[in-house]
Amino acid sequence: MKKFGLGVLGLGEGRSIISGALHSQLWTVSQLCDLDEQLGRERCREFGLTNFTTSLKTLLENPAVEVVGIYTPDHLHATHIIQALRAGKHVICTKPFLNDLTQAQEVLRAQKTSGKHIMVGQSSRFFAPFARQRSHFNTGAFGELITVEAYYNADHRWFLKKAWAKTADFKWLYGGLSHPVDLMRWYLPDIAEVMGYAALSKNGRELGLKNPDTFQFIFKSSDGIPARVSGTYHSPVIPLQRDSNMSCILRCANGASQGDYYDLRYAWKLGEQSNIETFEDQDDYYFRFGGHSHHAGEYQNYIEYFARCLTSGHSPQPDVLEGIVTVALLQAMEKSCTSGLPVKLADVLALHDLSELLPAGTP
Numbered sequence: 001m002k003k004f005g006l007g008v009l010g011l012g013e014g015r016s017i018i019s020g021a022l023h024s025q026l027w028t029v030s031q032l033c034d035l036d037e038q039l040g041r042e043r044c045r046e047f048g049l050t051n052f053t054t055s056l057k058t059l060l061e062n063p064a065v066e067v068v069g070i071y072t073p074d075h076l077h078a079t080h081i082i083q084a085l086r087a088g089k090h091v092i093c094t095k096p097f098l099n100d101l102t103q104a105q106e107v108l109r110a111q112k113t114s115g116k117h118i119m120v121g122q123s124s125r126f127f128a129p130f131a132r133q134r135s136h137f138n139t140g141a142f143g144e145l146i147t148v149e150a151y152y153n154a155d156h157r158w159f160l161k162k163a164w165a166k167t168a169d170f171k172w173l174y175g176g177l178s179h180p181v182d183l184m185r186w187y188l189p190d191i192a193e194v195m196g197y198a199a200l201s202k203n204g205r206e207l208g209l210k211n212p213d214t215f216q217f218i219f220k221s222s223d224g225i226p227a228r229v230s231g232t233y234h235s236p237v238i239p240l241q242r243d244s245n246m247s248c249i250l251r252c253a254n255g256a257s258q259g260d261y262y263d264l265r266y267a268w269k270l271g272e273q274s275n276i277e278t279f280e281d282q283d284d285y286y287f288r289f290g291g292h293s294h295h296a297g298e299y300q301n302y303i304e305y306f307a308r309c310l311t312s313g314h315s316p317q318p319d320v321l322e323g324i325v326t327v328a329l330l331q332a333m334e335k336s337c338t339s340g341l342p343v344k345l346a347d348v349l350a351l352h353d354l355s356e357l358l359p360a361g362t363p
């Protein structure tokens with residue numbers, strides 16, 4: 001199978017995609033780019049690479065770069081996606097796909113005009129317990145889905161050392177909750193309405209965070225299925241033996257299942273049968289440096305999937321359409337917190353002239 005040339009923009013979390021690509025038979029790393037020259041030198045040394053630039057223009061003009069992986073701060077994703085597409089590159093963009101909907105139309109137009117593919121790097125879908133939960137659910141044995149509960153709690157006080165995380169542009173609602181919201185939408189793509197509450201914790205406020213870091217939301221799908229998503233980001237978490245930082249629970253007519261980020265665990269019950277499967281033996285594949293704070297294995301899984309899609313001509317999931325609808329849902333959640341009222345996804349999409357993206361059947 002053909003190898004694709006990857007250009008990596010943003011070398012903080014971009015480190016994980018470099019590792020994923022270098023360990024893959026389907027990719028070569030063609031060029032690295034970051035405004036921070038010292039970081040660029042460090043990454044080149046770490047991975048034995050030489051082709052680094054501080055100029056995005058240079059990266060985009062490099063014919064060996066067929067796909068740009070975008071790992072810049074959240075509020076820059078839209079602009080960088082548009083620039084990469086206009087330069088004729090395919091795009092992988094980390095979550096949150098966009099920080100709001102202001103440039104969504106422009107992203108859509110750039111994608112259509114370029115004819116290039118966009119894949120949203122929703123890494124959790126590509127982590128063993130959640131991937132196993134999905135394929136198990138797909139067997140149909142669990143029967144009708146009754147509800148989904150997903151959460152992501154983490155003590156991310158260290159993240160606030162980054163200058164951009166303390167600006168008004170940074171929102172955990174997008175940066176953090178995009179994980180459990182994506183897991184929920186994987187099973188319930190047609191969420192119609194949401195309501196919820198958010199707060200800025202004392203810990204977050206004292207560290208200089210501008211926006212809320214504590215969230216509880218409930219959702220309703222277009223055929224009336226309720227779901228729940230929550231998250232906290234600046235306080236200690238429950239010991240991992242008892243609870244996982246990130247979890248997705250499916251309750252169904254014939255059984256129930258729970259995918260846990262830690263400790264790479266998947267538990268399920270079907271009729272009289274139950275089991276707890278663990279993927280701990282894959283810890284070294286998933287986490288290659290920086291303890292559990294990086295995501296190289298998940299990224300390797302998603303770029304290999306992306307390469308297979310590019311080769312076969314299939315649109316990778318989540319694609320630009322799914323990505324924008326998830327951002328619209330995050331925006332509906334934000335709106336509900338400020339208004340104290342339920343918000344319909346259809347109204348948020350209509351406000352941004354994006355009604356054609358409303359999943360079929362959603363009121």
Ligand SMILES: NC(=O)c1ccc[n+]([C@@H]2O[C@H](COP(=O)([O-])OP(=O)(O)OC[C@H]3O[C@@H](n4cnc5c(N)ncnc54)[C@H](O)[C@@H]3O)[C@@H](O)[C@H]2O)c1
Binds near residue numbers: 012014073
């Ligand atoms: N599980 C996941 O998928 C996951 C995990 C962590 C981070 N992320 C995402 O990765 C992105 C980056 O986060 P991070 O923690 O690496 O932040 P970071 O601040 O550590 O790194 C961002 C890098 O982008 C560079 N940069 C900024 N503007 C640039 C520009 N115009 N041109 C070139 N380089 C530029 C900065 O110099 C910096 O090195 C965020 O969107 C974050 O949400 C995703």
